[in-house]
Amino acid sequence: SQQGEEDPQALSIQEGxxxxxxxxxxxxxxxxxxxxxxxxxxLVHLILIRSNEREKHSxxxxxxxDTSKKSSSLLITASRAADTASYFxxxxxxTDSWGKLxxxxxxxxxxxx
Amino acid sequence: EPEVTQTPSHQVTQMGQEVILxxxxxxxxxxxxxxxxxxxxxxxxxxxxxxNEISEKSEIFDDQFSVERPDGSNFTLKIRSTxxxxxxxxxxxxxxxxxxxxxxxxxxxxxLSVL
Numbered sequence: 766s767q768q769g770e771e772d773p774q775a776l777s778i779q780e781g782x783x784x785x786x787x788x789x790x791x792x793x794x795x796x797x798x799x800x801x802x803x804x805x806x807x808l809v810h811l812i813l814i815r816s817n818e819r820e821k822h823s824x825x826x827x828x829x830x831d832t833s834k835k836s837s838s839l840l841i842t843a844s845r846a847a848d849t850a851s852y853f854x855x856x857x858x859x860t861d862s863w864g865k866l867x868x869x870x871x872x873x874x875x876x877x878x
Numbered sequence: 879e880p881e882v883t884q885t886p887s888h889q890v891t892q893m894g895q896e897v898i899l900x901x902x903x904x905x906x907x908x909x910x911x912x913x914x915x916x917x918x919x920x921x922x923x924x925x926x927x928x929x930n931e932i933s934e935k936s937e938i939f940d941d942q943f944s945v946e947r948p949d950g951s952n953f954t955l956k957i958r959s960t961x962x963x964x965x966x967x968x969x970x971x972x973x974x975x976x977x978x979x980x981x982x983x984x985x986x987x988x989x990l991s992v993l
Contacts, residue, residue, distance in 0.1 A: 798981065798982075800984070805967075805989070806986060806987070807969065807984050807985055807986035807987050808921070808969060808984040808987075809984075810981050810982070810983065810984070813981050853920070853921065855921075861934075862933075862934075862976075863909070863926040863928065863933040863934045863976070864909055864911075864926065864973060864976045864980070864982070865911065865923045865926050865934060866911075866913075866921075866923065866982060867923065868913075868920045868921040868922070869920060870919070870920045871920065
């Protein structure tokens, strides 16, 4: 079964606007992480939120976690053209002893100047 | 900032050939992983490695795949007889410990093209 699912699949916004994307998952987690991937490139870690945390901030990023709804959101404020990328949520499940991550399908964000 | 290094960045091979993808994890990390991403699809877990042995593997990681940490720095993924469907981006990752703040750091990936 698929663990992480993001929506929307694609998001197109103007520079300066906020971008919000959501991630839902199915099973209990230790933490949820967000990664960014520029086209054809590697995965860059953005932020980790633990299961006992509800909100975290890092610069222009804000992540929330609702374990009762098994969902998370990533907000990018005041977006820039350089934020154009795919964003993935990844979960580390409580049943997993070895720390593997399960990724969602990603949200492709395009920020136009 | 320390980083995970992968070589080559792009590997082209003929179907049936063996390939070895190389990774140099962050030096004091203990847990190592391979993932793959078929074009346009999600990143999928292949295998985790700890204390010089496989700790977990996915259904994708069949007998054609193997991993090795031949020395103190390299971590390799071998595909014995490549198939067309092995074409993908392969990512290596490492982490210092489990749980808490120990995030996985990913390399830039090796794009494998099987012709």
